[in-house]
Amino acid sequence: MATFVDRFPEEAKVVQASFAVAFIALGIGALFGVVQALHRTDFLRIIDSVDYYTLLTAHGVLLALVFTIFFLVGLFTWAVARSFDRPLPDIRLTWAWFGLMTTGATLAAVAILAGLFPEIPMSADVLYTFYAPLQAHPIFYIGLAMFIIGTWMAGADWFLAYREWRGENPDDRIPLQAFMVLTTMIMWFVSTIGVAVSVVFFLIPWSLGLIETVNPLLTRTLFWYFGHPVVYFWLMPAYLLWYTVLPKLAGGRLFSDPLARVVFVLFVLLSTPVGIHHQYLDPGIAEGFKFIAMTNTMFLLLPSLLTAFTVVASVEHGARQRGGEGYLRWLGALPWRDPAFTGMALAGLMFAAGGFSGMINAGMNINYLIHNTLWVPGHFHMTVGTAVALTMMAGTYWLLPQLTGKTVYSRPIGLLQVVLWFVGMVFMSNAMHRGGLLGIPRRTAEPQYQNFDFATAVGSVGEIQAQIALGGVLLFLSVVIFLFNVAATWAQDRVDTPVDDRIPEPLSSSSGAPLVLDNLALWTAIAVVLVVLAYTLPLASIVTDGGLLGNSPAFPVSISVQPVVDAALSTLESAAPGVPIDVHSTDAAVDRLTEVIR
Amino acid sequence: MEIHKYEKVWLAGALLLIVGLIATVSYGAVGAGIEMVGDEGGQVDPASLDEHPKFGEPGTYQTGEDEYDVYVIAQQFSFEPGTSEPIRVPADSTVTLHVTSADVIHGFEVVGTNANTMAVPGQVATITIEVDEPGEYGLLCNEYCGSAHHAMEGSLEVVPQSEWNESMVVN
Incomplete structure (x- = not known):
């Protein structure tokens, strides 16, 4: 029986190439992740604390942007070709966006990693959020812009495929997977406008010296205009797999096609007018605007709560098809030996926990307790770091055979790998959440301070650190095993039927879905109106207050240790105010260090 | 569009949770008087x-x-x-x-x-x-x-x- 690679050999190559880039980014990002986990918990410090921020920037960009989005474009290309049952309109366009995205991602990665080599005058230690007026090398911003434009071209490619299909099928419902791809891309087009304006109109000219100053609150607000919908851009590929693949793996079929469409439409409408909830603690934005963002955010819980119902119901239906019975005993009838099923099921379970910690984040006043603490990375390692990443890895065990015509090298190793990820994340994320409640900050190389200790109610700081370090090591091991299994699969020989790739029709089919759900132009228009309502007044007041270009000059990210020495001196002085410091010898030390840097 | 009975119950529960969360924050701001950062501070150079x-x-x-x-x-x-x-x-x-x-x-x-x-x-x-x-x-x-x-x-x-x-x- 012909599988995807036989029917669409050209598309399969693009999907494989996209997955390859994604997995390289995953490997490097995970390596940096474990180095950070051991560094900040003080178990093993093989890098300088200054370089911690270089690795942190690379970890964020490579995993949150490169890994997730390259997997997404691969998955969506598969879904579009498969569900329209036709090749993409022009494979050269497909390779063009792949090339542009890869070039952009490589440029950004080079600019970041150059920060590890003092002899190269290039650095982008600005973290994944690149808040001005910290300034990275122009290549970093230019690479990001190319990457984003590449994703726009990919979206255009899929919409062209839709147009061709629609020409031949004027009265059909949009196939469900294609519907998910198109709605996700509408959300992406609307939401990336913010970051594109920030990078192209402000940050690139500013980093090239064409404009002197920026308005830091404006570029920050434009970042978050994009920065929250991007989390749904990560999540939608996982939802696509949970809705259309997981029920099949469980032995059944999707519960309801119409409700799946409703969920994706809700994401189009509500994903963008919420970004200000990342700025609850920002001065210069009135409380009323923050309240509107919070209300929208809370309603955005709805599509995810509906998803929880539909996915669990579909999985239960599958279990009953396999002979499962009872209120909960059906759980035992599920195919737990299948790494694709088990990985996605565990990812969904952890997403439920991550969803609850997200409700805390979204609460405008409770947020003060955890803002910028370790709680926040604890939260998003459960969501993007597990719900998304683990679903993508698990999905690979089912997708890769279709894309290559080769069976998975080892399903037992795959099972070990997905379970190891889940266990590692349980250790790491529970400890991060608890550490955050104590006030331990995120994004810090050495969370140890001279003036105070963190007080614990349950457990100890040492125990929290140990769990983070252990979790980080297990997660890294899981990635190593995953990459081994994938590489070994690629090295296999082709077989006739590598995997059962059929996806059965949903229980409630698309014929029951109101036609208006497929009216993409209508949903786009409403989404734009909601964005205009949520953002016009805050942006206008930010520009009126601080000016379009603001008054913040550049603070290029330093590649010298001079500021570290200065800070250490000031800390010494404050720690022991009575003890005179031998200024002469410290000056000499600074001179020597500066010499080393040159 | 057919919606299953259990799903309607779930939907109602979800909406209740959402409204409840917004209500607690509103109470915190208006009732308990928790002050939050807004735009009152103004601007400086x-x-x-x-x-x-x-x-x-x-x-x-x-x-x-x-x-x-x-x-x-x-x-x-x-x-x-x-x-x-x-x-x-x-x-x-x-x-x-x-x-x-x-x-x-x-x-x-x-x-x-x-x-x-x-x-x-x-x-x-x-x-x-x-x-x-x-x-x-x-x-x-x-x-x-x-x-x-x-x-x-x-x-x-x-x-x-x-x-x-x-x-x-x-x-």
């Missing part, structure tokens, strides 16, 4: 903070009986006041913190409390806190601000009323 009537001489200002304003400048990699000398406020008082940045974006977190705000250059963040028992709190920067970010810390000292004196206020 980060390059000429030394000419500002208050940030020119940052520290604690008395504004009324048991009411104080504290002006704090965050900069790479210290708080002024906070790092080389602690922020000092008297016990049993109402304190409004005014925080800004002289260079990049910083965070201002009084460890173990919900006194937490961003310090954005050009903007002034204001938060009002109720100070009760004497004691000493840690202060840290919780937004990455450059290569020595992890060294940016300080302290906030709640001084007993009996030891409070005029040398601790600027005005």
Whole structure:
């Protein structure tokens, strides 16, 4: 029986190439992740604390942007070709966006990693959020812009495929997977406008010296205009797999096609007018605007709560098809030996926990307790770091055979790998959440301070650190095993039927879905109106207050240790105010260090 | 569109949860009077903070009986006041913190409390806190601000009323 690679050999190559880039980014990002986990918990410090921020920037960009989005474009290309049952309109366009995205991602990665080599005058230690007026090398911003434009071209490619299909099928419902791809891309087009304006109109000219100053609150607000919908851009590929693949793996079929469409439409409408909830603690934005963002955010819980119902119901239906019975005993009838099923099921379970910690984040006043603490990375390692990443890895065990015509090298190793990820994340994320409640900050190389200790109610700081370090090591091991299994699969020989790739029709089919759900132009228009309502007044007041270009000059990210020495001196002085410091010898030390840097 | 009975129940529960969450925050703001950072602080020029009537001489200002304003400048990699000398406020008082940045974006977190705000250059963040028992709190920067970010810390000292004196206020 012909599988995807036989029917669409050209598309399969693009999907494989996209997955390859994604997995390289995953490997490097995970390596940096474990180095950070051991560094900040003080178990093993093989890098300088200054370089911690270089690795942190690379970890964020490579995993949150490169890994997730390259997997997404691969998955969506598969879904579009498969569900329209036709090749993409022009494979050269497909390779063009792949090339542009890869070039952009490589440029950004080079600019970041150059920060590890003092002899190269290039650095982008600005973290994944690149808040001005910290300034990275122009290549970093230019690479990001190319990457984003590449994703726009990919979206255009899929919409062209839709147009061709629609020409031949004027009265059909949009196939469900294609519907998910198109709605996700509408959300992406609307939401990336913010970051594109920030990078192209402000940050690139500013980093090239064409404009002197920026308005830091404006570029920050434009970042978050994009920065929250991007989390749904990560999540939608996982939802696509949970809705259309997981029920099949469980032995059944999707519960309801119409409700799946409703969920994706809700994401189009509500994903963008919420970004200000990342700025609850920002001065210069009135409380009323923050309240509107919070209300929208809370309603955005709805599509995810509906998803929880539909996915669990579909999985239960599958279990009953396999002979499962009872209120909960059906759980035992599920195919737990299948790494694709088990990985996605565990990812969904952890997403439920991550969803609850997200409700805390979204609460405008409770947020003060955890803002910028370790709680926040604890939260998003459960969501993007597990719900998304683990679903993508698990999905690979089912997708890769279709894309290559080769069976998975080892399903037992795959099972070990997905379970190891889940266990590692349980250790790491529970400890991060608890550490955050104590006030331990995120994004810090050495969370140890001279003036105070963190007080614990349950457990100890040492125990929290140990769990983070252990979790980080297990997660890294899981990635190593995953990459081994994938590489070994690629090295296999082709077989006739590598995997059962059929996806059965949903229980409630698309014929029951109101036609208006497929009216993409209508949903786009409403989404734009909601964005205009949520953002016009805050942006206008930010520009009126601080000016379009603001008054913040550049603070290029330093590649010298001079500021570290200065800070250490000031800390010494404050720690022991009575003890005179031998200024002469410290000056000499600074001179020597500066010499080393040159 | 056919919606299963159980799904309708679930949908109703989900909406109830959402409305409940919004209601608790609204109650916190209006009923319990939890103050949040808004746009009341206004703007400043980060390059000429030394000419500002208050940030020119940052520290604690008395504004009324048991009411104080504290002006704090965050900069790479210290708080002024906070790092080389602690922020000092008297016990049993109402304190409004005014925080800004002289260079990049910083965070201002009084460890173990919900006194937490961003310090954005050009903007002034204001938060009002109720100070009760004497004691000493840690202060840290919780937004990455450059290569020595992890060294940016300080302290906030709640001084007993009996030891409070005029040398601790600027005005």
